[in-house]
Amino acid sequence: xxxVEQNSGPLSVPEGAIASxxxxxxxxxxxxxxxxRQYSGKSPELIMFIYSNGDKEDGRFTAQLxxxxxxVSLLIRDSQPSDSATYLCATDSEGLVFGAGTILxxxx
Amino acid sequence: KxxxxxxxxxxxxxxxxxxxLSCSPISGHRSVSWYQQTPGQGLQFLFEYFSxxxxxxxxxxxxxxxxxxxxxxxxxxxxxLELGDSALxxxxxxxxxxxxxGYTFGSGTRLTVV
Numbered sequence: 001x002x003x004v005e006q007n008s009g010p011l012s013v014p015e016g017a018i019a020s021x022x023x024x025x026x027x028x029x030x031x032x033x034x035x036x037r038q039y040s041g042k043s044p045e046l047i048m049f050i051y052s053n054g055d056k057e058d059g060r061f062t063a064q065l066x067x068x069x070x071x072v073s074l075l076i077r078d079s080q081p082s083d084s085a086t087y088l089c090a091t092d093s094e095g096l097v098f099g100a101g102t103i104l105x106x107x108x
Numbered sequence: 109k110x111x112x113x114x115x116x117x118x119x120x121x122x123x124x125x126x127x128x129l130s131c132s133p134i135s136g137h138r139s140v141s142w143y144q145q146t147p148g149q150g151l152q153f154l155f156e157y158f159s160x161x162x163x164x165x166x167x168x169x170x171x172x173x174x175x176x177x178x179x180x181x182x183x184x185x186x187x188x189l190e191l192g193d194s195a196l197x198x199x200x201x202x203x204x205x206x207x208x209x210g211y212t213f214g215s216g217t218r219l220t221v222v
Contacts, residue, residue, distance in 0.1 A: 088151065
């Protein structure tokens with residue numbers, strides 16, 4: 001059973017701080033990883049995807065992948081109240097396999 | 109550029125009935141996949157279609173089926189509805205098969221089975 005694990009949170013950070021969201025996966029053969037953001041009552045929105053070990057930056061977001069440790073993370077710099085949402089980690093394994101999501105709360 | 113369009117947005121059905129949900133992908137996108145989201149199980153993959161062929165299938169009973177048309181639009185069908193089928197059904201489209209292109213989700217269809 002291919003699994004993706006995330007801490008459900010909630011993770012609370014003050015406005016302007018760095019939010020760090022983490023994810024582990026069970027299938028060593030997984031190649032690609034996705035971070036989605038989902039606001040309450042809305043559908044998931046793709047934030048970033050990463051395939052290679054190391055860091056990938058896009059604006060305030062940085063995705064980090066460590067295939068040896070089977071670990072993916074998402075850093076959100078200068079967190080804003082509008083970043084408050086559930087963040088879903090997923091890997092592509094004959095269909096996206098999602099973690100349960102981490103609730104992020106950014107307090108102003 | 110129009111996004112992924114799902115219809116209807118809301119449905120209420122009676123146990124034992126069947127239901128058909130529709131998904132129109134982003135123009136030019138050829139891959140369509142379907143997911144079920146519930147509070148207890150989270151987001152779970154149902155199936156993926158590309159070029160009118162089912163390419164991958166998740167771990168759901170045969171009551172869940174789908175198809176894709178030549179214009180890439182897709183439908184999913186659930187027969188003999190059960191109370192546990194109440195969920196948000198999400199469709200996602202991608203430019204091509206495989207994960208190199210990312211997946212864009214539609215707004216979903218909220219199905220309630222009573």
